[in-house]
Amino acid sequence: MYKYNDFDEAFVRARVAQFSAQVARRIDGSLTEEEFRPLRLMNGLYLQLHAYMLRVAIPYGTLNSGQMDQLAHIAETYDRGYGHFTTRQNIQYNWPKLPDVPAILSDLADVEMHAIQTSGNTIRNVTADHFAGASADEVADPRPVAELVRQWSTDHPEFQFLPRKFKIAVSGAKADRAVIKAHDIGLYLREQDGEIGAQIIVGGGLGRTPMVGKVLKDFVSLADLLPYLEATVSVWNLLGRRDNKYKARIKITVHEHGIEDIRARVEARFTQVKPLFGGIDMAMLEEIKAAFAPPAFREAATEAYDRAYATDPVFRAWADTNLSAHKAPGYAIATVSIKTPGQTPGDASADQMRVLAQLARDYGHDELRISHEQNVILPHVHKSDLPAIHAALKEAGLAAANIGLVSDIIACPGMDYCALATARSIPVAQGIATRFDELKLEHEIGPLKIKISGCINACGHHHVGHIGILGLDRAGVENYQITLGGDGTEDMVIGERTGPGFAYDEIIPAIERILATYLELREAPEETFLMAYRRLGMAPFKDALYPPKEEKANAA
């Protein structure tokens, strides 16, 4: 894992000291809220419905056990004993008090963490494939590139007052697990003629105007990557619509100017910027790469795993849904579900965090990952250790065997916490998960991604859910719109609206009707919901959701 050097350490400590002084000046009245607000947002501190919220970055989703332990310590000492893992590989604390925030930031700095640029019109926390460095389908580990981008973008003097927030994600695998095409810039690492480089995707985004990112350049060598990114962000920094915050994201700039025009401007800017880098970026990348060398994988027999798999059906069910193929022989990637049906998606208690940290120490080469799907991953575990890991997870209430299934729902905080929300999302997720758990239909239904947002900002990625749910306020009551057929992979598709929305107490039955229709019409169990939707189109689902009036009358 990347270790802070003296520069990083000094920078983060200096920022803690600055912000501590700013908090003190706000409390003693020397700073007004107007003056303080941009300062707190630069340090990830929001004011939400019931309390402050502190958003802590987990760069490219990678943590070690010491960091996870510290997150648990913070949850217990300054918050309500839990944290919320988000779709942007951050952790949010929902109840910090303003006078405690400097101490929290200082505790974070002790383990090389911070909340810098997790908010505001800056380049935000760089996200990456949560299976980075582990997955069998990887071309290159995205984390060195993500770390390079993080260093370049942190406190970048030209990019502290951008037209709007800017999000970058990196994937180095064949399958896109990082929703690359929904980012302002997405990077797909690729190999070409024996050289690693990146395909650059630009102008993706969700929010009120969802757009699928477009290819800006098919291949940029790593040597040209930072200058190319700098050129792209600087072109947008000048062109971006500062007059209208709903049109300020780069997706709108690309849409309004056209990708060719943007490409030409970026190329021109690139030739100006490139000489300024002078190779220092590549020297840094080499250093960073060394920090991400793979752990010393163990060679051992997998009998313990095979035995448990053959004899313990609960273990087998978990192994079938929660494990993924690892690149090292005898190893697996274990996804720990933070979606036990009935619980708040993405919330882990301090005790659970400590269990995860201990498992990473004991069995996982000290590594943990946070996925954009709000789960925690043990990226490198030897199969022979899986029965012991599973037993420990069971004890901690973390052994739900539901990854990729109905109850593995992404949900944003919604009206339960978020000041921008128009409706709740957490209880809808809880309700759906609990209902399908009762029906025991989850495994029958198979792979399915449900994603819920509590307003059009789409923090819960509803546009790219196979089933997306958007909570709105219709004349003072919660109302939920459904979209179908969304897909957040490399073939990204924005879901299509079914029609009028549903009231709070109608939304779970509506989801049930959609899935009953799927089960009835699928050709075989191998045909997933998404495949069936693509074959059948919207019509049968619409019929199930909106029965003709006469039927309604008869039923009544």
Added chain:
Amino acid sequence: MPRPFTPKAITANALLEGDVIYLDHSGQWVRDLRQARAFTEAEVAEAALAEAAKDGMVVGAYLTDVKLGEHGPEPTHFREEFRRTGPSNYFHGKQESKEAEAHV
């Protein structure tokens, strides 16, 4: 035609805890909506808001619609219902301190 003025309370978040607060009859900030002052005249409400917003220990003061219930002002919109209660996924926030009060 301007819409008739409906009763309003003044609400904000406390600077230190971030907790939801309301302005009462004596111009003090209280934590319980039922103790809030309900304004029935637009000018009086606006003037009180302008004054309240100057308080350095509160953040984001605004006027919110209320209806007059038996025990004092009540919210008219579900957002304000959550603000005066707390989240629905955990028994945290105001609902919890209310419970504590009830046990005193």
